[in-house]
Amino acid sequence: GAVVSQHPSRVICKSGTSVKIECRSLDFQATTMFWYRQFPKQSLMLMATSNEGSKATYEQGVEKDKFLINHASLTLSTLTVTSAHPEDSSFYICSAAGDSPVGDTQYFGPGTRLTVL
Amino acid sequence: SQQGEEDPQALSIQEGENATMNCSYKTSINNLQWYRQNSGRGLVHLILIRSNEREKHSGRLRVTLDTSKKSSSLLITASRAADTASYFCATVPSGGYQKVTFGIGTKLQVIP
Numbered sequence: 289g290a291v292v293s294q295h296p297s298r299v300i301c302k303s304g305t306s307v308k309i310e311c312r313s314l315d316f317q318a319t320t321m322f323w324y325r326q327f328p329k330q331s332l333m334l335m336a337t338s339n340e341g342s343k344a345t346y347e348q349g350v351e352k353d354k355f356l357i358n359h360a361s362l363t364l365s366t367l368t369v370t371s372a373h374p375e376d377s378s379f380y381i382c383s384a385a386g387d388s389p390v391g392d393t394q395y396f397g398p399g400t401r402l403t404v405l
Numbered sequence: 406s407q408q409g410e411e412d413p414q415a416l417s418i419q420e421g422e423n424a425t426m427n428c429s430y431k432t433s434i435n436n437l438q439w440y441r442q443n444s445g446r447g448l449v450h451l452i453l454i455r456s457n458e459r460e461k462h463s464g465r466l467r468v469t470l471d472t473s474k475k476s477s478s479l480l481i482t483a484s485r486a487a488d489t490a491s492y493f494c495a496t497v498p499s500g501g502y503q504k505v506t507f508g509i510g511t512k513l514q515v516i517p
Contacts, residue, residue, distance in 0.1 A: 330509070332448075334507075383448075396449075
């Protein structure tokens with residue numbers, strides 16, 4: 289199946305700093321990438337949808353100025369958590385979807401665990 | 406809002422037994438997918454079933470879909486300890502990728 293990578297896999301930062309998470313589709317062109325957040329023992333909550341070359345669409349309640357998403361190419365999307373606070377500590381997962389061969393299946397990255405001290 | 410709701414939320418069985426998890430949803434779908442997540446890890450796609458399909462098999466997995474009841478079930482036969490994980494259903498609404506919604510998940514423990 290298609291491969292999606294995320295970097296870093298784990299990050300610990302101080303409150304007030306910004307953290308950038310990269311999501312890459314390694315063997316296909318991802319026209320759409322999704323960013324999810326998962327709190328402990330909970331399900332994945334969609335944060336935003338990004339299409340290459342256009343602005344991301346954020347879900348209700350997600351602050352677009354706090355969670356900056358850039359989808360500059362068909363293989364890379366980045367999520368920047370600006371001025372991170374402890375309540376932003378979570379597991380962030382991206383997924384990518386595109387045309388053939390992935391059809392209408394999303395392929396998920398391995399996730400990034402963010403801990404804000 | 407959450408679309409899929411899995412039932413049960415937790416399931417503990419002996420190795421070799423079958424495990425059945427259910428998922429209910431509320432709106433029209435294009436397809437429904439099941440994923441597995443090992444603790445603290447990313448998601449692994451297991452199987453996709455389209456709205457015009459009723460049953461699908463993949464190895465020890467069997468998925469059914471009843472669009473009239475807006476429900477799906479995932480059956481894992483002859484379970485193994487390695488099947489221990491959380492299982493999520495995800496619904497893709499009619500019209501494409503937008504707003505894929507995950508259920509709350511079923512945590513499966515297979516006891517050796």
